[in-house]
Amino acid sequence: MAAPIGGKGAAASRASQPAALVWFRSDLRVTDHEPLFRAAADLQLAQSLEQHGALLLPFFCLDSRELTPRAGEAAAGGGTILGIPQLGPHRLRLLLEGCASLRTSLQQLGSNLLWQQGSPEALVGRLVALAAAAGTTRLALHHHTQPGAEALEVEGKVAAAFAAAAAAHGLPASVHTYWGATLYHPEDLPWQLWLPDSDGDGSTGTGSTSSRLPGTSSSRSGTSDASSNGVDGSREGFQQEKWQQRCSCLPGVMSDFRKAVQAHAPVRPPFPAPRHAESSSSSSSSPAVPPLPASFAAAAVDAGLLGSLPTNLCRVYAAAGDEAVAALSSWEALTGVVCAELAPACSAQHDGRSALPFTMGEQQAQLRLRYYLGLEESDGHRLRAAGHPPPIAGYGQSRMQAFGVDHSAKLSAFLALGCLSPRMVHAAVMEVAAAELAREQQATGGSGSGGAAADAAHEVADGVAEVKLSERQGQAVAEWREPTAADSWRWLLMHLGIRDFFIYNHLKQGPAPMRLGGSSRTPPEWRQDPELFGRWVQGQTGLPFVDACMRELAATGYTSNRGRQNVASLLAKALRIDWRLGLRYFESTLADHDCSANLGNWAYNAGTGADPRDRTFKTVTQGLRYDPDACLIRAWVPQLAALTPPELAHQPWTAPPEALAAAGVQLRPWQQGAAAEAESGTGGWYPFPAVDPATQTGKGPKKQQQQQQQAASAQPLAQE
Ligand SMILES: Cc1cc2nc3c(=O)[nH]c(=O)nc-3n(C[C@H](O)[C@H](O)[C@H](O)COP(=O)(O)OP(=O)(O)OC[C@H]3O[C@@H](n4cnc5c(N)ncnc54)[C@H](O)[C@@H]3O)c2cc1C
Known part of the structure; x- marks a missing residue:
């Protein structure tokens, strides 16, 4: 039975009782969160004007649609692209951890995180109803805008549902959108992106400036009246078109963009976290978060909006319905990884070989960042033993290495989920x-x-x-100056500039790069080869560096940037398989998936992007350079672990038969090895390369393959 909500004073203060809904998306943090900051500031102002019972309602929706396959995309040769969930189990685990951590942060501020699995537009309607029942007289929705056509479309639906729900309760309502995805704010770019108010997008600019950005604002200027803002669902896609139009002036080449912003654009300071209403630092510039009234919390519990966050990944897919369960099965079949065997969310269990052994969350993000940079904690506790250089010290060189936790910053997952801005x-x-x-x-x-x-x-x-x-x-x-090899943190800032480029370029191009040939003028022939694609996913191409990266990715959701470039190059350039299959597999599996970075990097590596450079990676040379001791291979391709020296582990087809025998390595043509394994249920063999490693074209190193095959046929399979 729902408790009456609104509290004792509700009726008395009915004349002026504002509520602010703060929608958390890929921005799971309380620091540098402008929507939360502004919502709290608005309510604080309202309270200072003797309006009482202010409600601040932070919420998150686990969108069940993301647990199902993407609809309506045709692959080369027809058929839908892959039947796997957009949000695969690794991503899901980190997302749930990020939410759990956000809830803790909000609780520390005297509030809480309302959440539900379903659709955010349905959740926003339920929250409006609860707020109305609590005596709210005025509603506001605050959220970050998120790049990507799908995210913008969901934003439109949520705004429409919010407006409709508010209208149904006869409440005035406004929507406030903010930009927080990039290092450089759109208004600070050295190109003029913003719109005159007369652009006719239906939003009412009320701020002091005469121009504003499409669908976003960093101030009051983007506030729109939800009942007349034109976000009525019939204008879906509108914002994406607007972004494309306004970003058309941006350079399409990464280095041009990056150098210009780094030389000319300022970086805004982060917003401080709001404070607890009873915190002693009332002089702080941070607004106070109104505590969630007990009566409202009780109603939210009854409505199922304050339940525990799930930790069992399989159950989350089950709760999303049959389509999600089938999609998870497809992902398991494709990767060979069983979801039920993965560590549950928040368990702090990680594969000992993982390069990303972190639990997600804002606090953990700060710990990682400060550890990596060698900064002291605020209590003066140094995370690293004194006298040791911090990991960032060698970043200029080490960031390209393919193995190890500290070689690169490992901030991407924190950034993708917004635990860190x-x-x-x-x-x-x-x-x-x-x-x-x-x-x-x-x-x-x-x-x-x-x-x-x-x-x-x-x-x-x-x-x-x-x-x-x-x-x-x-x-x-x-x-600013461009980094040299000896630099450390300048490279890190440079990478954040690259990240910004991909986001802005995505806004500029919209879904265009998703065409098979992308924006290249002479699209090559792309093919579908489910068997070969499956071998690529499961790390069975016979190229040990590529295979190690792909096995690491399937098992942990992470592989290095160098690894990603090589595996993408192999799929698109050497195997000529529809590169969008790789893109969608990465989308589902990467712990740090970001739609702009993923699309931009795939387009670049497949040669379908706007960048004029067209690189093909020689994966063996790359492996020898960036995993010189074959640590990555030994960790992820145990069949080759005993093969020494490292050069042979990188190219076992060049090893003399006696070296293979001494290391217990069985080289087999893939079909033969797979068939034998299927029959006997035992592994222990490794395939010959699927392409000629010297040229990365054709079927494989014929002469060597023939020699090795002769030698291999004399050896039984290890466990046979
Ligand atoms: C095919 C392919 C797909 C990719 N998909 C994604 C993705 O979905 N999400 C993602 O965050 N990165 C993606 N990347 C970029 C890059 O591989 C990762 O950002 C990087 O490996 C993350 O590790 P790190 O945090 O240790 O990065 P570092 O190398 O230490 O870099 C620091 C930060 O800079 C940013 N950054 C660095 N390089 C890039 C880049 N090329 N593109 C965009 N941002 C960059 C990231 O935010 C990263 O956390 C992709 C790269 C390729 C080749």
Whole structure:
């Protein structure tokens, strides 16, 4: 039985009782979360104007549609693209962990996270009904806008459902959208993206500026009246078109974009987290979060909106219906990985070989970031033993290595789920830069320019400028310069610039790159080969570096950037298989999946993007360079673990028969090995390469293959 909601004073304050809904999406954090900050600030202002009973309702919806396959995409040669869920089990686990962590953060602020599995448009309607029953007289919906046609479409549906629900209860309502996905805010880019209000998009600009961005705002200027904002579901796709139109002036080549923004665009400081209403720091610039009233919480519990977050992944698919269960089975069949055998969410269990052994969440993201940068915790506790250089120290070189947790930043999953914002990374990097600048100043004597150095360091720490220590007329000047091999954090900032490029380029191009030939003028012949595609997914191509990366990806949801480039190049350039199958497999499986980064990188590696450079990776050479000790291969391709030296583990087809025998390696043509394994149920063999490793074309190194086949036929399968 639902408790009456609204509390004792509800009737008395009915004349002015505002409620703000804050929709969390891929932004699972409370720091640098403008929608939460602004919603809390609005309610604080309302309360200071003697409006009482303000409700702040943070919510998240686990969208069941994402657990099913993507509909309506035809692959080369016909047929739908893959029957796997858009949100595969690795991504799902991290998402649930991110939500659990967000709920803890909100509870620490005296609030909570309302959540439901279903559709966000249905959830928003239920929340409006609950708020109306609690005596709310005015409604606002605050959320980040999210790049990607699908995300923008869902935004349109949610806004329409919100407007309809508010109208049904006779409540005035407004929608406030914010931009928080990139390091560089759209309004700060060195190109003019924004719109005059007369653009006719139906939104009512009420701010001080005469122009605004399509479907977004960082201030009041994007506020729209939900009952008249034109977001009525009949205008779906409108925002995507608008973004495409407005971003058309952006450069299509990554380095042009990145260099321009890094030289000319400022980075805004992150928004602080709002504070607990009873926190003693009432002087803080952070607004207070109104606590969730007990009566409302009780009603939300009754409505099933405050239940525990699930940890059992299979049950989440089951709750989404038969289509999701079938999609999960397809993913399991494709990868050979069984969902029920994966660690449940929040269990803190990880495959010992994983390069991503983290639990998701804002706190964990901060720990990783500060550990990686070698920064002290706020309590002065250093995470790394004193005297040891922080992992970032070797980043200029190590970031390309394919094996290990600390070779690269491992921030992508935190960024993709929004447990961390790019501005938060930037702010932490600026702390490092400021310290470095001060040290360099001290080392060079700092004569006469101590004040200037301090000013520059301060400017840097404030995020006003990137750093280059240069002396101009005795003054330290902070400015961007391209990183050299010896640099560390400059590379990290550069990568965030690349990330921004892919997001803006996605907004600019819309779904165009998803055409088979992308934007290239002479699309090559693409083919479907389910068997070969399955071998690629399961790491059975006979190219050990590629196979190790693919097995790592299927088992953990992560493989390095170098690994991704190589496996993508092999699929698209050497095997000539419809590259969008790879894109969709990555979408489902990558723990750090980001629709813009995934699409942009695939288009680049398949040669279908706008970038004029067309690289084909020689995967053996790459493996030897970026996994020189064959650590990755030994970890993920146990059949080759004993093959030494590392050069042979990278190219077992070149190994003399006695070396293969000593290491217990059985090389077989794939069909033969797979058939024998199916019959005997035992593995222990490794396939010959599916392509000629020297040229990455054709069927395989014929001469060597023949020799090895002769030798192999003399050896029985290991366990036979
Ligand atoms: C085919 C393919 C698909 C990819 N799909 C994704 C994806 O869905 N999501 C994703 O975040 N990255 C994707 N990447 C980019 C890159 O592989 C990962 O960002 C990187 O491996 C993450 O590890 P890290 O955090 O240690 O990155 P680092 O190398 O330490 O870089 C730091 C941060 O910079 C950003 N970054 C670095 N390189 C890139 C890049 N090429 N594109 C975009 N951002 C970059 C990421 O946010 C990353 O966390 C893809 C790359 C390829 C080749």
